[in-house]
Amino acid sequence: MDVFTTRAGRVRGRRSERDPGIVTVRGLPYAAPPFGADRFRAPRPAQPWDGVRECTAYGPVAPQSAELPGSPAWSPGDEDILTLNIWAPADGPGDLPVLVWIHGGAYVFGSSAQPDFDGTALAARGLVVVTLNHRLGFEGFGHVPADGEGPVCPDNRGLLDQIAALEWVRDTIAAFGGSPGRVTLAGQSSGATSVACLMAADRARGLFHRAILHSAVNACATVGQAARTTAEVAAAAGVPATRAGLLAASPQTLVSASDRVVERYRQDPGAGQRHYDPSIYGPVADGDLLPSDPLEAWAAGAGADVELLVCHTTEEYWLLNAVGSSAKVSTEQQLQTFAADFSLSPQLVDAYRDRLPDAAPVLDVHLALYGDLLFAEYSSRLAEAHARAGGRTYLSRFDRRSGGDAGDSGGGGRRVRAWHCADIPFAFGNLHDENLHFLMGGPPGPADHELAHRMTGAWAAFAAHGDPGWAPLDGGGEGSAVRVWRTAGEEARETGAFRDPWEAAGLPLLAP
Numbered sequence: 001m002d003v004f005t006t007r008a009g010r011v012r013g014r015r016s017e018r019d020p021g022i023v024t025v026r027g028l029p030y031a032a033p034p035f036g037a038d039r040f041r042a043p044r045p046a047q048p049w050d051g052v053r054e055c056t057a058y059g060p061v062a063p064q065s066a067e068l069p070g071s072p073a074w075s076p077g078d079e080d081i082l083t084l085n086i087w088a089p090a091d092g093p094g095d096l097p098v099l100v101w102i103h104g105g106a107y108v109f110g111s112s113a114q115p116d117f118d119g120t121a122l123a124a125r126g127l128v129v130v131t132l133n134h135r136l137g138f139e140g141f142g143h144v145p146a147d148g149e150g151p152v153c154p155d156n157r158g159l160l161d162q163i164a165a166l167e168w169v170r171d172t173i174a175a176f177g178g179s180p181g182r183v184t185l186a187g188q189s190s191g192a193t194s195v196a197c198l199m200a201a202d203r204a205r206g207l208f209h210r211a212i213l214h215s216a217v218n219a220c221a222t223v224g225q226a227a228r229t230t231a232e233v234a235a236a237a238g239v240p241a242t243r244a245g246l247l248a249a250s251p252q253t254l255v256s257a258s259d260r261v262v263e264r265y266r267q268d269p270g271a272g273q274r275h276y277d278p279s280i281y282g283p284v285a286d287g288d289l290l291p292s293d294p295l296e297a298w299a300a301g302a303g304a305d306v307e308l309l310v311c312h313t314t315e316e317y318w319l320l321n322a323v324g325s326s327a328k329v330s331t332e333q334q335l336q337t338f339a340a341d342f343s344l345s346p347q348l349v350d351a352y353r354d355r356l357p358d359a360a361p362v363l364d365v366h367l368a369l370y371g372d373l374l375f376a377e378y379s380s381r382l383a384e385a386h387a388r389a390g391g392r393t394y395l396s397r398f399d400r401r402s403g404g405d406a407g408d409s410g411g412g413g414r415r416v417r418a419w420h421c422a423d424i425p426f427a428f429g430n431l432h433d434e435n436l437h438f439l440m441g442g443p444p445g446p447a448d449h450e451l452a453h454r455m456t457g458a459w460a461a462f463a464a465h466g467d468p469g470w471a472p473l474d475g476g477g478e479g480s481a482v483r484v485w486r487t488a489g490e491e492a493r494e495t496g497a498f499r500d501p502w503e504a505a506g507l508p509l510l511a512p
Contacts, residue, residue, distance in 0.1 A: 058111070066105070102195060431444040
């Protein structure tokens with residue numbers, strides 16, 4: 001029987017349908033529901049239970065308006081959202097390396113139940129895999145002003161949830177065959193930046209020993225910026241921007257109000273940076289949990305003792321354009337306004353134009369530039385900062401893109417792009433799920449399965465030994481120590497000059 005004993009009580013999982021040698025435990029609470037008296041508070045321990053708790057289904061997702069393919073949607077009234085899931089070899093030797101995954105979704109959507117994040121293939125490589133839900137949107141990252149009466153509501157509640165899950169792993173994962181001294185914390189997009197923040201947070205020190213960042217996103221608010229967002233959301237919700245006013249608004253009300261604020265930015269070309277991809281929530285450099293933006297903290301040596309693997313894709317922003325979540329920049333005037341809004345020089349814009357094929361549309365220039373601004377360049381600078389501070393750092397790029405030869409890279413004749421999120425089904429080894437074929441450009445071919453085998457192997461090797469299979473950065477720049485992930489049949493592309501435009505421009509990533 002697949003029954004395990006935790007501090008809160010016994011739980012029963014079940015064998016994976018994909019691999020009967022792997023046991024799965026789903027929907028296991030690592031903290032109490034963060035609502036009622038605990039709303040906007042730091043997470044509290046889960047209440048113990050009697051008997052054996054059946055943990056065979058994913059737990060409820062955090063409040064959000066998104067409905068993702070193959071994933072459950074949030075229903076108002078769902079409260080037991082701080083749960084995690086485990087995949088472990090059923091007959092493992094114990095003391096196995098552990099990989100803890102934080103999902104992405106711009107800090108407002110997503111969950112551990114997405115089909116991308118099934119841990120079966122990685123567990124078959126000898127890992128204990130943990131995925132988790134945490135608070136999102138205003139519940140997780142909204143700034144709640146102190147009123148001098150009730151308890152202080154901390155910023156970065158979503159990050160505090162993640163720390164609580166890591167503390168649960170430290171205290172309990174041995175019951176599932178994992179080693180609390182061999183924990184790798186991994187994430188993608190906002191999940192990757194969450195990992196970067198926890199590397200800079202003293203409170204998370206010692207809870208993980210290695211880290212994997214895929215497409216970290218460049219965004220960290222000041223307390224003042226977070227307070228201004230609170231004022232906008234409260235106004236849209238029709239409540240005062242006070243602790244009492246925000247507590248009076250239901251989670252559903254704040255989700256809807258946040259969506260209205262986002263839509264206003266999206267419809268307003270004069271809104272500056274938020275017009276282009278209006279993500280209004282994220283980590284707050286509050287001087288308490290998070291002292292500063294991770295890039296600044298890492299440059300000062302924070303997290304240098306954590307071994308690091310970084311990856312980004314080479315066509316990040318094309319996904320955001322494909323799903324309609326970004327502004328359309330299709331004229332030269334719009335491109336000039338975009339560059340001015342982000343304090344980007346005309347020389348940088350011209351350098352991107354020169355790198356693209358002749359007569360590339362303005363939209364493609366914008367997508368290439370903005371994708372690197374938000375994801376690729378920020379991820380690369382994080383890797384360099386970590387290496388220069390003395391950390392052991394590995395850098396890679398996902399560059400699987402082709403015309404869509406179904407016998408090679410899939411796609412059924414369609415264009416296959418190396419866009420945001422496309423690398424995750426490969427790293428997890430989850431190419432089989434039809435819900436993911438859109439991310440991959442179509443059904444996978446044999447070369448895709450071979451690429452997935454190499455990428456899951458790199459993750460497993462890094463989690464187990466700290467070496468994914470190529471040379472680390474030397475602290476003085478990229479050099480040749482960058483692994484480029486492609487299918488075996490793809491035509492080779494020169495990537496040595498990938499970052500030349502940014503290095504030549506010497507520009508900050510975002511305007512003050």
